[in-house]
Structure formats: structure tokens, C-alpha cells
Amino acid sequence: MLANILSFIFGSIVGSFLNVCIYRLPQSKSVVWPGSHCPKCEKRIPWYDNIPYIGFIMLKGKCRFCKKNISLLYIIVELITALMFIALYNHFGLTYDFCVYTVFACALIVATFIDIYHRIIPYEISVGGMIVGLLLNIIKGFNLNPFSWNYAAGVNSVIGLLLGGGLIYLSGKIFDLVYFKLLKKPPIQGETESMGGGDVLLLAMIGSFLGWPGALLTFFIAPFFGAVVGIINLLVKKDHTIPYGPFLAIGALVSLFWSNKIIRILLP
Numbered sequence: 001m002l003a004n005i006l007s008f009i010f011g012s013i014v015g016s017f018l019n020v021c022i023y024r025l026p027q028s029k030s031v032v033w034p035g036s037h038c039p040k041c042e043k044r045i046p047w048y049d050n051i052p053y054i055g056f057i058m059l060k061g062k063c064r065f066c067k068k069n070i071s072l073l074y075i076i077v078e079l080i081t082a083l084m085f086i087a088l089y090n091h092f093g094l095t096y097d098f099c100v101y102t103v104f105a106c107a108l109i110v111a112t113f114i115d116i117y118h119r120i121i122p123y124e125i126s127v128g129g130m131i132v133g134l135l136l137n138i139i140k141g142f143n144l145n146p147f148s149w150n151y152a153a154g155v156n157s158v159i160g161l162l163l164g165g166g167l168i169y170l171s172g173k174i175f176d177l178v179y180f181k182l183l184k185k186p187p188i189q190g191e192t193e194s195m196g197g198g199d200v201l202l203l204a205m206i207g208s209f210l211g212w213p214g215a216l217l218t219f220f221i222a223p224f225f226g227a228v229v230g231i232i233n234l235l236v237k238k239d240h241t242i243p244y245g246p247f248l249a250i251g252a253l254v255s256l257f258w259s260n261k262i263i264r265i266l267l268p
């Protein structure tokens, strides 16, 4: 119980930093300096207004200075991050894997919200995440007493990175070839490329954290979520395009938590 409360509090604080990343990364601004500002009136936000949930409730959802509404998104991101920390703690305990996958989950949360609002996935998250995922997997192989190094996790990470990026790249190219060239369909909103480079880099990043089995599972799980939301989107908004990053993120989390169960069902 205490561990869950601590996970919730720590996750909420991290979530409030993820909000800063989600807001600033697309504008190429530093995420550490200067301190938090109201996006509407640019006034500096005092620390006590920045306490997760409590600040928002005390201010009744309005900026202290300009009285404009504070986006509910801030609370949503803090809450999702907090719940993610609880789930990760209960799955991995206080282990090295817990640290690795909290970093991973945070990167996925930031990528998801930036992709939804800006239709981009910043290189800081995709390429930066690839490097971090690879390093954390290499470090995982070190044993200090007696000193030895098992390179299996590092190799798995490299293969996952290449496989993840390669699968999305190839499937996008094959789809474009069949849909636009062979079936001669007109470009969708001026585009003849269905899969963005951001998605290729994102699945490469996912592969670098999860290794090749996780990259493969994510590749096959993501379209199920994508198809459901895509159809709803098409019916409600008559819009053909949806950001794919959030579905890759969902697929990655499903394979992170349940890959063993899924593999056992698929390969009995």
C-alpha cells in the first residue's frame, strides 16, 4: 500500500516534468531552463501552484495571474504517469528493470501526446531514446562481483532497434507501392507516403528497449488499436489520417507487460 502511494506521488511529480517536455520539445525549447511559465500570459508559475493536482484544484483550473483556463491535459498526463509507475512497480518491483522501463514509459507518454497534438515525434525522444535504450541494455549485462559482462541484452537491443525500424519502413513502402502505384489511388491530403519517418524511428526506439521479440509484437499489436480508432475517426470526423505513434506506444506497453503470456498463447 505504502509502495503504491509512493509510486503514485513520484509518478505524478515525474508526470509534471513530462508536461514540460510535451509543451516545450516541439518548440525546440530547453526542458530544464527557465522554470514553468503560464503558456498564455508568460508569467512565472510559483512552485506551490505547480504541485500536481493540488495546485490545479486550489486555482480552480485557472491561471493565478491571467485567469485563463489551465488545460486539463496537465492533470491527465500526471495521472497517466502516476498509474504507469504503480503498474511498473507492481510488475517489476524495485529492480534495475523497473528503472529501465520507467524511462521507457515516460518516453512513450511524451511521444504519444506530442504526436497527437503536433503530428511529429521529436528526435530527442526517438533517437535519444534509442541511444538510452541501447546503453541501459548494455549496462544490464554487467556483473560487478565477479566482474563479467553478458552481451546478450545489448545484442538483443541492437537487433530490436534494426528490426523495429526496418519493419515499419518496409511495411510503409509496400503499402504505398500497392495503394498508390498499383491501385492508382489519389494522394491522401497531398501525401503519397502513408508512414512518417517519426514512426520508423519510434519503433526502432521501442525495439532498442524491448529487444527484437518486443519490437515484433508491438508491430503486430499496434494496428489493432490503430484500426479501431481509425474507423471511429473516419466515421465521426471524416478524416483519413491519424497519428500512428500513440498506437505504437500502446502496442509497446502491451508487449512490455504481457509479452510472456502472449507468446505462450501463440506458441503453446
Ligand SMILES: [Zn+2]
Residues within 6 Å of the ligand: 038, 039, 040, 041, 042, 043, 063, 064, 065, 066, 067, 068
Ligand atoms: Zn496566465
